[in-house]
Amino acid sequence: MRIRNLIGKDVRHLRGIRRWAKAARRAPEMDLDELRETRALARKYLYSMNEVLAVADSRLALPLMGSNAFPKPHGTDWAWRPDLWRRPLPVPGRSAVESKSKLGAELTLFHDCARSELSLRQLRNHREADLAPYGLRMDVFAFDGSFLSLVLDLPHEAVDGLTKGHLLRMSTIVEMEKPLEIFARLNIKHGPNTEQIVRELPLHEDEIMVEFDLAYSNLNEKRIERAWVDIIFENPQMSQVVLRDLTFSRRPRAEF
Structure with missing residues (x-):
């Protein structure tokens, strides 16, 4: 039945098409x-067709929903783009966000403000350069706290087979209204201890990327349980930050 319907539509x-081609030939007479x-x-007909073309061109130019495509270093054995940057969330945004509030299943906001004037919202990426289908916008107005961070839980695959011979890379695309300092802190829980490595994001470089080298850590490879990343914002009051993309990848160090 479906094939018959498709054939009927084609006919x-x-x-x-033939009707309008004939009309074009007859127009002079x-x-x-x-x-x-x-x-x-x-x-x-032309108005309707132009509407279809405009919508089609716009939608087909957008990054594909669910896309996990992004450049990866040679030798990568694990790569990941969090769901917030891949798929539409059931609840796309929150305002007056309280500490420990989640946006999606993987991202949690932490702060110590007495009164929250923060908002988080997932947005659709439209730029030609964007590989991620979605981005995250954070608006901060008055800020009376001492810290603000986004905490992203890494999936189990990130620590499955993880050793001190690995490099973990975090790449992002950041847009800011005003200059800020942003830090990324990798946390790996192993037994009763948590290994932490902090890197400042190079926001003035073309490629905003940091790498966590586990060779210099005190990681107990046999007791690794889970990992997460804190994205820490310094002096964020009266600012807007858009994370257009956020990706992670893992590879062995060359000497290993």
């Missing part, structure tokens, strides 16, 4: 009344 489309009617009908 109708073909008939429509039509009497003025018929030509006027044909022009009016053609304008109606």
Whole structure:
């Protein structure tokens, strides 16, 4: 039945094309009344077709939903883009966000403000350069706290087989209203201890990327349980930050 319907649609489309091709050939010879009617009908069709083309061009130019495509270093054995940057969230935003509030299943906001004037919102990326389908916008107005961070839980695959011979890379695309300092802190829980490595994001470079080298850590490879990353914002009051993309990858160090 579906094949029959598709064939029927193709036949109708073909008939429509032939009809307008014939009208185009006859236009120089039509009497003025018929030509006027044909022009009016053609304008109606043209308006609808232009609407379809505009919407189609816009949607097809957007990054594909669910995309996990991004550049990865040679030798990568694990790579990941969090769901917030890949798929639409059931609740796309929050305002007056309290500490420990989640946006999606993987991201949690932490702060110590007495009164929250912060908002988080997932937004659709439209730029030609964007590989991620979605981004995250954070607006901060008055800020009376001493810290603000986004905490991202890494999936189990990030620590499955993780050793001190690995490099963990975090890459992002950041837009800011005003200059800020942003830090990334990798946390790996192993037994009763948590290993922490802090890096400042190089926001003035073309590629905003940091790497966590586990060779210099005190990581107990046999007791690794889980990992998460804190994205820490210094002096964020009266600012807007958009994380257009956020990706992670893991690879062995060359000497290992």
